[in-house]
Amino acid sequence: MPEEEIGPAPVTEPAAAPAEAGVLPGPIAADTQAGAHEASHATLPAEREAGDASSSPGGSPSLAGDSPSSVRAVAVALAGWIVPGLGHALLKMWGRAWAIFLTVGFLVYLGAGMRGNIFAAGGEDAFSRLGYLADLGAGSFYYAARMEETTGADVSHADGDYGTRFLATAGVLNLLAALHSYEAARGRKA
Amino acid sequence: MVPLHFTHFQALFLFALVISLAFGTLGRRKPIERVKYAAWSLLMFLLVAIALGWLMYPFSR
Numbered sequence: 001m002p003e004e005e006i007g008p009a010p011v012t013e014p015a016a017a018p019a020e021a022g023v024l025p026g027p028i029a030a031d032t033q034a035g036a037h038e039a040s041h042a043t044l045p046a047e048r049e050a051g052d053a054s055s056s057p058g059g060s061p062s063l064a065g066d067s068p069s070s071v072r073a074v075a076v077a078l079a080g081w082i083v084p085g086l087g088h089a090l091l092k093m094w095g096r097a098w099a100i101f102l103t104v105g106f107l108v109y110l111g112a113g114m115r116g117n118i119f120a121a122g123g124e125d126a127f128s129r130l131g132y133l134a135d136l137g138a139g140s141f142y143y144a145a146r147m148e149e150t151t152g153a154d155v156s157h158a159d160g161d162y163g164t165r166f167l168a169t170a171g172v173l174n175l176l177a178a179l180h181s182y183e184a185a186r187g188r189k190a
Numbered sequence: 191m192v193p194l195h196f197t198h199f200q201a202l203f204l205f206a207l208v209i210s211l212a213f214g215t216l217g218r219r220k221p222i223e224r225v226k227y228a229a230w231s232l233l234m235f236l237l238v239a240i241a242l243g244w245l246m247y248p249f250s251r
Contacts, residue, residue, distance in 0.1 A: 099215035103208055110204065113194035151193070159194065162201040169205070173212060180216060 070186065077182035082139040084174045087181030100177040107170035108138055112145040116163020117153040131164070137171025206235035 080087020085101030088094075112118070119131035136142050145167060154160040196204065214228030 096215055099212055103212040106208055110194065113192070114196070114201070115193060158198060159196060159201070162196070162198075162205070166205065169209065173209070177216065 073182050073185035076185040077178045080178040080181040081137070081174065084139060084141060084177065087178055088184070091181060091184055093181075093184065096177075096180075100174065104138055104141055104170045104174045104177075107166045107173070108141045108145045109148070111163040111166030111170060112148040114159040114163030114166065115149060115151065115154040116160055116165070116167045117155050118142070118145050118149060118167060131168060134168040134171045137173075137175040138167070139174060141170065141174070202239050203236070206232050206239070210235060 076087045076090050078087075079090055080100075083101075084104035085097040085099075088097035088100060117131070119128055119135050121132055123129040123132055135145075138145070153164070155164060210228045210231035213231050214224040214226075218224045218227045
């Protein structure tokens with residue numbers, strides 16, 4: 001995988017921070033320096049992602065643009081939610097994209113195969129509603145699970161109970177991955 | 191689709207394995223670190239699950 005070939009991410013020094021810090025009084029200067037330091041980390045992710053996205057010629061994320069925009073980041077996160085791994089794929093983070101796609105897919109396959117409970121909308125209690133939200137986190141795979149589980153859930157056995165957890169975990173993991181891709185697209189540490 | 195049947199330990203192990211691999215891939219960047227983290231996570235999943243199982247054993251009957 002290309003991302004493994006990258007060494008430590010290069011450090012981008014903040015351009016204006018040292019000059020400004022010298023002018024300000026102690027604590028403020030310290031805050032400013034801290035802010036500038038964080039700002040430098042905020043710009044760093046472009047390179048960090050390049051680490052993950054090393055196959056792109058310029059080292060920048062593919063959806064690119066030089067400046068990360070929140071709209072693009074939201075689009076990436078939405079894509080990652082709807083199709084697990086797509087958010088990272090759009091950023092050319094291939095290893096993570098495949099890992100998420102395969103992990104979520106495998107968990108959904110196992111969960112549905114074990115006849116876990118796939119919660120539907122309009123649950124009667126909080127547990128059902130939370131379960132629905134967790135299951136829905138798998139995006140399109142939620143509907144794939146519903147199609148796969150033609151015989152319905154069977155939680156009277158341990159298999160079905162485990163399957164329910166597998167499905168919920170797939171959804172929550174995919175939400176976590178979508179959030180991760182959002183952070184990466186925003187250029188934050190991810 | 192063919193229904194899948196697992197024992198408790200098989201289901202536990204599968205779950206731990208898949209999640210550990212995902213954690214390793216998402217949480218670390220270098221291959222060796224990923225392998226180490228995934229292996230550590232897997233070990234911890236199994237140890238904690240087995241320990242909890244034994245802790246609950248006296249109350250199971």
